[in-house]
Amino acid sequence: MAAETLRLFGAGARMNVIKILRTREQALAHTFTDFLWHSGGMLAPILVALRFGHIGPWPAAAVVFMLAYGTVVASLMDALGDGPWRLSQFIGRGQLDHLLVQPQPLWRILLTDGFTPLDFWPTLTIGIVLLVWATGAMQVAVSAGWLALLGVELLSSIVVQTAFLYAWGCIAFWAPRGAEEISSAASTLIGEVSFPLDPVPRSLRILLVSAVPSGLLSWVPSRALLGIGGAGAVDTWLTPLAAVALGTLALLLFRLGLRRYRRTGSTRYTDHVNRN
Amino acid sequence: MSTAIELRGVRKSFDRRLRSGTFRGMLRDFVRPRRETITALGGIDLRIQSGEMVAYAGANGAGKSTTIKLLAGLLAPDGGTVRSLGVDPVRDRVRYVGRIGVVFGQRTELWLDHPVEASFWWRRTVWNIPDDVYRRSLPFVRDLLGLDPFWNATARELSLGQRMRADLALALVGEPEILFLDEPTIGLDVLVKQEVLEAIRTLNRERGVTVLITSHDMPDLEQLRARIVLLNQGAIAYDGSFEELRRRLGDRRRLVLETDSPAVPALPGATHLGSEGARHEYAFDATATPIPLLLAAAAERARLVDVETQRAPIEDVIADLYRDWRTA
Numbered sequence: 001m002a003a004e005t006l007r008l009f010g011a012g013a014r015m016n017v018i019k020i021l022r023t024r025e026q027a028l029a030h031t032f033t034d035f036l037w038h039s040g041g042m043l044a045p046i047l048v049a050l051r052f053g054h055i056g057p058w059p060a061a062a063v064v065f066m067l068a069y070g071t072v073v074a075s076l077m078d079a080l081g082d083g084p085w086r087l088s089q090f091i092g093r094g095q096l097d098h099l100l101v102q103p104q105p106l107w108r109i110l111l112t113d114g115f116t117p118l119d120f121w122p123t124l125t126i127g128i129v130l131l132v133w134a135t136g137a138m139q140v141a142v143s144a145g146w147l148a149l150l151g152v153e154l155l156s157s158i159v160v161q162t163a164f165l166y167a168w169g170c171i172a173f174w175a176p177r178g179a180e181e182i183s184s185a186a187s188t189l190i191g192e193v194s195f196p197l198d199p200v201p202r203s204l205r206i207l208l209v210s211a212v213p214s215g216l217l218s219w220v221p222s223r224a225l226l227g228i229g230g231a232g233a234v235d236t237w238l239t240p241l242a243a244v245a246l247g248t249l250a251l252l253l254f255r256l257g258l259r260r261y262r263r264t265g266s267t268r269y270t271d272h273v274n275r276n
Numbered sequence: 277m278s279t280a281i282e283l284r285g286v287r288k289s290f291d292r293r294l295r296s297g298t299f300r301g302m303l304r305d306f307v308r309p310r311r312e313t314i315t316a317l318g319g320i321d322l323r324i325q326s327g328e329m330v331a332y333a334g335a336n337g338a339g340k341s342t343t344i345k346l347l348a349g350l351l352a353p354d355g356g357t358v359r360s361l362g363v364d365p366v367r368d369r370v371r372y373v374g375r376i377g378v379v380f381g382q383r384t385e386l387w388l389d390h391p392v393e394a395s396f397w398w399r400r401t402v403w404n405i406p407d408d409v410y411r412r413s414l415p416f417v418r419d420l421l422g423l424d425p426f427w428n429a430t431a432r433e434l435s436l437g438q439r440m441r442a443d444l445a446l447a448l449v450g451e452p453e454i455l456f457l458d459e460p461t462i463g464l465d466v467l468v469k470q471e472v473l474e475a476i477r478t479l480n481r482e483r484g485v486t487v488l489i490t491s492h493d494m495p496d497l498e499q500l501r502a503r504i505v506l507l508n509q510g511a512i513a514y515d516g517s518f519e520e521l522r523r524r525l526g527d528r529r530r531l532v533l534e535t536d537s538p539a540v541p542a543l544p545g546a547t548h549l550g551s552e553g554a555r556h557e558y559a560f561d562a563t564a565t566p567i568p569l570l571l572a573a574a575a576e577r578a579r580l581v582d583v584e585t586q587r588a589p590i591e592d593v594i595a596d597l598y599r600d601w602r603t604a
Contacts, residue, residue: 011401019389022430097350098385102402103374262352262366264290265345 012115035122056198057229065134070218071127081114087169092179094266153221156243163246173257280486281324285356288317316342318510327484331497334507340490377447381459386431405450417445437468457489527562534582541577
């Protein structure tokens with residue numbers, strides 16, 4: 001099963017290389033626009049932190065750590081293809097049919113379809129370099145346990161974002177006419193948090209780690225990993241637990257939605273009726 | 277010969293929400309939504325043998341695409357059983373879809389920003405097509421559908437005809453046992469249409485691939501010399517050969533008379549369709565009105581310069597049939 005999944009990741013990688021290397025101009029533009037985009041997005045909070053020395057209880061290096069963590073999560077999300085970002089379009093535009101005629105389990109297709117290694121490596125590189133630098137600057141005692149926690153938190157953040165996007169995207173099973181908007185609106189909603197949330201009101205903080213869990217994509221895991229602002233067990237386990245809960249919810253919604261899709265089909269390409 | 281496809285009592289219906297265009301009606305629908313049920317398939321039975329070619333036709337909304345989707349594992353029936361290659365297409369989807377090829381005329385499986393060749397490589401990988409099968413089938417389908425001139429072109433830049441040929445080849449490269457074609461000739465020019473239809477015939481004749489094809493284009497389907505299944509409002513209204521269908525519907529013919537004047541001669545047993553100067557066209561049923569009698573009547577009523585009779589186009593025959601069904 002793992003070998004087959006890796007094989008399909010390989011196929012996605014090859015298709016990504018073929019697409020990007022269409023022309024020299026295309027290859028250069030494609031590679032560096034992401035790099036510039038993510039670098040530019042991180043610049044403002046880093047400059048603020050450097051100017052004032054800190055943001056709330058976060059020293060400048062911790063802010064860099066948080067942003068680097070968020071960048072790693074974002075780049076890995078980008079690498080994992082279009083599924084989370086375009087699920088509602090897949091459903092509403094009838095593209096799910098194209099996936100269902102492939103002789104592979106649907107989870108594997110959604111996981112590997114659109115795998116884009118050439119798109120994400122510049123951003124991932126920035127994220128890792130800054131993460132390593134900030135870890136050193138914060139004088140974190142890097143141990144096997146800490147690295148394992150970093151891995152768990154990263155994986156959990158990715159699952160949280162993926163599950164959130166899938167749960168919202170599943171609405172298209174019941175409201176296919178909103179296909180163009182649902183997934184993109186959800187991705188805007190759960191955008192990366194660029195600043196530590198410690199100074200914001202408590203009610204807003206709670207909202208940002210629950211209903212709209214943007215805070216779980218970098219802020220809470222960074223607090224846990226760096227031990228900032230009196231971080232405790234709640235900070236350590238909040239993201240993994242949210243990943244399990246949201247993942248379960250998304251899976252349930254997807255299964256229900258797919259069952260409905262089997263009944264109603266796609267609303268596109270029907271010659272006599274809009275079936276919703 | 278074994279059974280490739282079997283539908284037994286298959287029912288499928290869809291709900292449609294009704295909406296008023298007036299403000300008052302809109303409010304009423306908001307409070308109390310109205311729905312109606314569209315029956316796409318009302319309990320059909322159909323059996324297709326391995327190696328058979330079946331043309332699946334019917335007016336818009338007759339249930340053609342729904343049947344293809346049921347057989348491709350994209351939809352589950354509301355009732356009845358769907359078996360294809362001995363399995364349930366929805367429950368055994370992963371194993372099953374590797375053994376079939378599906379082409380939707382309005383969609384493409386090609387990677388649009390990639391060369392055509394890349395889509396074939398991707399297909400081979402995702403479909404797990406064995407090396408020997410791929411090495412054997414690729415040259416065959418490239419040649420059959422004439423892909424060489426655009427093999428390395430970006431799919432987005434292909435014409436509709438080239439795209440359809442590539443899509444068909446893509447569906448064939450894994451040597452599927454059944455080929456489902458939903459409106460594969462839609463929008464194609466005459467020449468490309470001929471090439472695609474000839475390729476389908478070759479596949480069926482030489483490779484024994486079972487083919488189920490839907491189309492609105494009746495002359496295309498007749499050209500395939502397939503068994504034809506006609507759907508009407510979710511039920512099979514006819515299942516047999518084109519020849520038998522023509523016979524049942526009467527020997528519908530056209531008569532073209534060229535006379536020495538623009539005055540239209542009235543012919544008993546024939547319907548005047550139109551005139552261009554002194555050239556007059558009629559429709560008639562040769563079973564009810566034998567040709568010699570009609571020609572004799574024409575000779576009595578006008579000075580004939582030229583006479584031509586021909587069979588009515590199959591689409592006219594079917595159109596009459598659809599009209600009959602609608603008014604029945």
